[in-house]
Amino acid sequence: MIDSPPDSDDALALRVAKRDKLAFSMLYDRYARAVYVFAAHLLDPNEAEEVVQDVFLRLWNKAGQFDSAKGVFGAWLMQIARNRVMDALQKRNKQYRQEVLDEVDELLAQIPDESNIEQMSWERQQQHALQLALAQLPEDQRRAIVLAYFGGMSHTEISNSLALPLGTVKKRIALGVSKLRKALQHINPLATTPEKASDAKEKE
Amino acid sequence: MTCEHIRTLLAETALVNEANAANNPATMAEVASHLATCADCAAWARENERLFAMLPMVLAQVSEVQLPPHLKAKVMQSLEATSAAQPKRPTRGWAWPQFNANLWRKLGAAMLMLMLIATFGWALQLNSALSQERALRAEYANLLTFQQEMVLEVVDSPKANKLFLRSAQTDSTAYGKVFVRADLPHVVIMAARLPIPPAGLVYQMWLMRDGKYDMVGVMPVNPQGFGLIVFDADMNGPIYQKALLVAQPAGTNNPNAGTFIVAGER
Structure with missing residues (x-):
């Protein structure tokens, strides 16, 4: 140990x-x-x-x-x-929640500054990689993740909010999470478990 | 369920907060059961959790919002309050306390607490004493003796000096007071809840002044257990150090030769 x-x-x-x-x-x-x-x-x-x-x-x-x-x-x-x-x-009411989640989504869509990555700590490099991956996610996947994590919304609530079928919402979240995992794996491949073949087949 | 199915479920449900996850307990139980036996999936789930925990860190990286500098002091203060409210862990042995502000703050708080407890106790005692005094006066009012005016002059005066008498017997609730007034020679002694004296005995009242006891009278006791002695001392406002009501044969000239009924000491 x-x-x-x-x-x-x-x-x-x-x-x-x-x-x-x-x-x-x-x-x-x-x-x-x-x-x-x-x-x-x-x-x-x-x-x-x-x-x-x-x-x-x-x-x-x-x-x-x-x-x-x-x-x-x-x-x-x-x-x-x-x-x-x-x-x-x-x-808080629904309108308030929509507004604050829009702001968070906009912030997370920003492409981070690429300079000085080598000088960053490992933790900071991971955050940078995640920030980049979030910014590069398709907008609908990032939006679903923001609503779920930062809004605490259930899949059904997200489905209603985005006027999308429940299955589509689940798929977007799963795809988005998978991409974020891969971004971290790139920084520290030893830290993650091997992805299954199903992950490799994922398409946007 | 296969690992693939579990990981799909984890990916779908990982971002759903606990309250929502609880809406589907059967699925969550199945996932938990699988994670308990599959190390790969458990590691996969932990990696997801780590990723999600980084989302607020990423938000903090892109946000311009700054942490208020004063907040840390507030948080640390709340720790102090929490620590003070919790019982201390027992320590092995004792050591001289190091000088530090926290220790003295704690000592100060402890002293304040002791003072509050003492004040509260004193207030309770005072309240009890006042209620007993009111009861004594009520008893006396019923007697309507010729001594009433003299008694009231002493007992009701704000200048009255009182010596409290407590029961000397563990199974008795008898009590009393000795009243004197600085500008008068009158001395009033009242007692209540007294038992009827045993056959052959009387209640002799002994007062100590300047280290010497004097027997100032025999206290008669009415059927309600109330007794009263009124006499004039040889000076205004005598100060008695001790007072004893003793059950003893009439004429006994030793205060210690008998059973103490009530006693008080200044």
Whole structure:
């Protein structure tokens, strides 16, 4: 078994579970902006502050529940953040949700700057690759992913919202996700499991 | 279900939040069952989760929204509040506390809590004492003796000095008070819930002044257990350090030779 580096997310989460405020502070510095931006774009700045407080207070109180064998820390924390944001977003009206999701979709459609990629950390390179892949996704696939992930909408809701058959929505999401996976695989092929033949056959 | 089918389901459902996923528990249970036994698909699912967790990170990369600098201090403060509200973990052994602001803040909070508890306790005691005093006055009002005017002058005066008498017996709720007034020689002693004295005994009232006990009178007890003694001291506003009501044979000249019924000490 390989021990995590002392400043890895997993190691810091373990220390937070033992009430280590320095470790908590380091995790805050890594993830707070992403949580805040996520909430601020979908809700408002004041509520985004509340979300950050709630999410990190939950981290402080529940860090012991994180199990690195079941997944990465960032996914665990972002799932907490997403649940909190979705709860608040569901209370807003449909028009509001449409508008904020349009804005997120537009932002994610931007092609990232290609300079200085070599100087980026591995994590940053992965984010860059994902950003590029999102921007290059066909608009309908990206839109379906944005509605599902950032809007917390069910496939049926997306189907109604886009006036598309349910099967088409599912297919768009599956295709979009598959492409995003491949983009990450390109950056770190060892990190992903071999794709099945079915993935290779996927066509846009 | 085949791995291919599971991965199609995962791809379709992975972006659906938990509340929506719960709408199809049978499918989710089937997926969970497969993931528990298929390491490849489990790794595939974890990779999906990692990818989705990166979506907010990507949004943060393209967004111009900045994290408010003051927010970290607020979050850290909320941790302090949470930590203070939770019980401390037991420590092995004891060490000199290091000087740090957090420790002193916690000590300050603890002191404040103790003061509040003490104040609350004191208020309860005061409330109890006041209600008992009202009960004593009510009892006295029923007696309508010739001493009434003298008693009221002392008991009802804001200048009254009181010595509280508590039951000396564990199975008794008897209580009383010694009232004096700084500008008068009158001394009023009231007691209530007294048991009837055993045959052959009386209740003798002993007061200590300047370290010396004096027997100031025998307290008669009415059928309701109320007793009253009124007398004039040799000075205005005498200060008594101790007071004892003792069940003993009449004429006993030793306060310790008997059973203490109520007692008080300044």
